[in-house]
Amino acid sequence: xxxxxxxxxxxxxxxxxxxxLQSTEDAKFVAGGHSLLPLMKMRFASPGMLIDIRSIQELxxxxxxxxxxxxxxxxxxxHIANDETIVQALPALAEAAGRVGDLQVRNRGTIGGNLAHxxxxxxxxxxxxxxxATIHAEGPDGPEDYPVxxxxxxxxxxxxxPTQLLRSVSFPVPDRGSExxxxxxxxxxxxxxxxxxxxxxxDAGGIIQDIRVALNGVGYxxxxxxxxxxxxxxxxxxxxxxEKASHLATEEVEVxxxxxxxxxxxxxxxxxxxxxxxxxxxxKATR
Amino acid sequence: xxxxxxxASGRTPVRMEVNGVAETVYVEPRWLLSDVLRHQLGLTxxxxxxxxxxxGVCTVxxxxxxxxxxLLFAVQxxxxxxxxxxxxxxxxxxxxxxxxxxxxxxxxxxxxxxxxVLTAEALLRTHPNPSEADIRDAFSGNICRCTGYxxxxxxxxxxxxxxR
Ligand SMILES: Cc1cc2nc3c(=O)[nH]c(=O)nc-3n(C[C@H](O)[C@H](O)[C@H](O)COP(=O)(O)OP(=O)(O)OC[C@H]3O[C@@H](n4cnc5c(N)ncnc54)[C@H](O)[C@@H]3O)c2cc1C
Ligand code: FES
Ligand code: FES
Numbered sequence: 001x002x003x004x005x006x007x008x009x010x011x012x013x014x015x016x017x018x019x020x021l022q023s024t025e026d027a028k029f030v031a032g033g034h035s036l037l038p039l040m041k042m043r044f045a046s047p048g049m050l051i052d053i054r055s056i057q058e059l060x061x062x063x064x065x066x067x068x069x070x071x072x073x074x075x076x077x078x079h080i081a082n083d084e085t086i087v088q089a090l091p092a093l094a095e096a097a098g099r100v101g102d103l104q105v106r107n108r109g110t111i112g113g114n115l116a117h118x119x120x121x122x123x124x125x126x127x128x129x130x131x132x133a134t135i136h137a138e139g140p141d142g143p144e145d146y147p148v149x150x151x152x153x154x155x156x157x158x159x160x161x162p163t164q165l166l167r168s169v170s171f172p173v174p175d176r177g178s179e180x181x182x183x184x185x186x187x188x189x190x191x192x193x194x195x196x197x198x199x200x201x202x203d204a205g206g207i208i209q210d211i212r213v214a215l216n217g218v219g220y221x222x223x224x225x226x227x228x229x230x231x232x233x234x235x236x237x238x239x240x241x242x243e244k245a246s247h248l249a250t251e252e253v254e255v256x257x258x259x260x261x262x263x264x265x266x267x268x269x270x271x272x273x274x275x276x277x278x279x280x281x282x283x284k285a286t287r
Numbered sequence: 288x289x290x291x292x293x294x295a296s297g298r299t300p301v302r303m304e305v306n307g308v309a310e311t312v313y314v315e316p317r318w319l320l321s322d323v324l325r326h327q328l329g330l331t332x333x334x335x336x337x338x339x340x341x342x343g344v345c346t347v348x349x350x351x352x353x354x355x356x357x358l359l360f361a362v363q364x365x366x367x368x369x370x371x372x373x374x375x376x377x378x379x380x381x382x383x384x385x386x387x388x389x390x391x392x393x394x395x396x397x398x399x400x401x402x403x404v405l406t407a408e409a410l411l412r413t414h415p416n417p418s419e420a421d422i423r424d425a426f427s428g429n430i431c432r433c434t435g436y437x438x439x440x441x442x443x444x445x446x447x448x449x450x451r
Contacts, residue, residue, distance in 0.1 A: 001338045005295035008316035008362050030363075037358045038339045049292070050316070052363060102428025103406070104346060104355045189341055190427065 003040035007049040014138055017053050017165055022140055024049045029165065031074055031113040034105055059112070059167065062086060070170040073112025077101075080111060090171055092130060092179040092197055096123045099183050101190035112166045115151070118158045118221060120256060121191035123183065125152055125222030126214035130179065130197040131171045139164035152221040177201030177210060178284040182277040184217075184269050186260060192217035193261050194269045196249070198277035201286065206236050213278065218270045219253030227251040228274060237282055246275035293362060301365045305330070306374030314361045321345040321356035324371060332372035332401045336430075343429035346402035347371050353409045355428075372401035375408055384408060384446050393442030395433035402429050407443050417443065 007024075011017035021027050026048035030036055039045040053059070059074040062083050069089050071080065080086055081098035100106050100114075100123050114124045115135060128135070128148045135146040140163055151159050160166060179199035186193050195216035201209045211232050213225040231245035249270045257263040293299040298313040305328060312327045321338075324330045324347070336342040338357050345357040348370035356369075375382055381389065384407045394400040403426070410417055410425040417425070422443050423436075431439065 002319070002322075003317050005315065005317055007295050008293040008360070010365075033360075033363070034340060034358055037360075041339060048295075050360075054363070102343070103409075103425055104343060104353050104428045105340070107352050108354055108358070188430070 001041035003037070004043060004046045006047055008052065009049065010052045010055060013056060014058065014165060014167065017051055017056065018138065018140065018163075020049075020051050021165070022163060024051075027051055029053050031110040032076065032108040033113075034101075034109040035113060035117040035119060053165070064089070065170070067173050067175070068170045069173060070168050071111055072168050073166045074110050075112075077106035077109050077111070077114075078103075081106065089173040090127075090131060092181045092199070093124075093127045093171065096127050096181040096183070096195070096197065099123060099181065099185065099190075105190065111169060115169065116158060116160055116166050118152055118154075118156050119191070120155050120220055120222070121186070121193070121217045122222075123181070123192050123195050123216055126195055126197040126216040127181065128169065128171075129214035129222055129224055130199055130212050131174070132212075133169050133171045135160070135166060136168045136170065137161075137164040138167045143167075152223075155220045157221075174199060174201075174287065176287055178281050178286045180277055180280045180284065182273045182280065184273055194218055194266060194273050196270070196273045196277040198274070198281045200237075200278060200281040202237075202282065208232050208235060208237060211278075213249070213274060215249060215270060215274070218250060218255055218266060220256065223253055225249045225252070225274065228278075232278070237278065242275055242278060246271045246278070249274040299362065301361050303361075303364050303366070304368045306370055312361065316360060316362050318361050319357055320347070320359040320361045320364055320369070323361040324356060324369070330371050330373050332376075334398055334401060336398070341430070342399075343406075344399050344402045346405055346429065348374075348405060348409060351409075351412075353406060370405070372404060375405065384411070384442075387446035388439070388442045391438050391442040391445050393434060393439045399429060399431040399433075403431070403439055407446070410443065411446070419444070 028047035030050045059072040061072050077097040077100040081094050087094045133148045135151050137144045146159050181197045183195040184193045197214045199212045211229050213228045216222045227248035228245050250267045255263045255267050300311050302311050321335050324333045334344040336344040340358045347356045350368050414421050422440050
């Protein structure tokens with residue numbers, strides 16, 4: 001499978017990448033290429049020029065900045081999964097990055113490409129929602145920040161403008177509670193059939209003080225399961241209540257259906273994995 | 288490679304170190320690394336199956352890191368180091384990992400084997416004594432239609448325990 005012809009250029013800085021993008025019609029960035037190349041081979045995408053941003057050094061670092069962790073767009077899933085700062089501060093993100101596809105995919109795929117591409121079956125969008133991340137973009141009119149709640153608009157659709165580069169993502173570090181990511185992976189591709197990120201903070205008596213639940217793979221884009229959160233907020237998560245609340249996981253969305261998982265099946269798995277994720281988060285030692 | 292635009296139709300030189308040898312190949316931007324290895328350099332040990340990143344048979348090492356060569360354009364690896372199955376095979380006989388695959392019946396048709404062996408190379412470098420879970424995780428990107436995987440797991444364990 002050979003994609004249609006394109007020009008190729010390597011950019012060595014953000015400025016260069018942006019000026020190439022503005023001066024070329026029909027150009028696209030390539031980072032890890034693990035979402036773009038399959039599309040190009042199927043000819044669902046036929047860019048006239050590929051701007052390779054992979055070697056831009058300034059987009060490859062992870063740093064702690066006060067109570068946030070800032071992750072450069074070109075950090076690979078493997079880098080994120082193994083980075084000590086992330087493992088400590090954002091354990092569910094490390095867990096999710098470590099479960100993306102397989103080793104080869106994690107070695108090449110980047111967080112910037114993952115969020116910009118916004119595949120409904122990707123793993124990282126729910127983590128961005130869980131932590132309330134901010135996406136930092138840069139374009140011809142300068143920098144622009146997107147709160148994650150305004151970023152994912154639909155399948156493969158985000159608020160990022162075609163003239164912008166995703167520079168980094170910053171995650172606020174929760175000061176209490178604990179969080180996990182539970183995933184039911186497609187057995188061949190590794191993509192999420194259902195992925196559930198959950199963060200819970202309880203008081204000494206086990207009453208839920210705060211909770212966030214976000215899902216991948218289930219709807220047309222990652223979403224917060226606010227009905228589940230509301231059902232558990234301010235209450236003690238008995239098995240019975242948890243079971244009931246988990247069934248609200250698909251309340252607010254149109255559930256996807258494909259050859260591997262019917263709508264009903266996916267709905268069921270979403271409830272089971274929501275319950276497991278919240279239970280494991282509750283059982284985990286809190287920060 | 289210069290910073291100039293490499294145009295779609297023209298061929299451009301790409302310089303890479305393949306199995307320790309400096310190579311220059313002339314490619315169109317849309318040519319995949321997997322095809323260039325096979326057709327330009329004659330390294331047919333790198334196999335091509337699904338061509339969309341799922342089966343893993345096209346796996347090679349890029350700067351020592353396991354990647355799929357069907358999801359990389361050759362122009363992207365200009366200036367980098369590629370290792371294929373030919374690069375880890377001794378001139379005579381078999382490498383310890385290859386010998387262990389033979390001993391444990393870790394292959395049948397052999398189609399997935401080059402990628403499996405390279406994956407084992409990469410795994411054993413970082414995990415000299417991998418657990419079964421480590422092995423299964425490391426191999427989750429490589430599909431085998433013949434062995435049922437157990438003999439491959441046995442080959443890796445056998446090799447890590449006995450040989451090195
Ligand atoms: C077999 C297989 C299994 C996979 N399994 C999973 C999985 O389980 N979970 C998961 O989450 N993902 C999975 N993926 C996808 C993988 O994580 C991708 O690498 C990732 O989604 C995209 O990152 P990339 O760096 O490869 O982006 P690319 O493919 O290079 O780019 C994707 C898109 O984003 C744009 N883009 C990239 N970077 C930027 C940027 N900095 N600014 C603006 N636009 C940008 C590109 O122009 C392109 O349109 C899988 C992929 C494969 C091939
Ligand atoms: S041929 Fe590359 S993964 Fe199947
Ligand atoms: S030995 Fe035949 S595919 Fe693995």
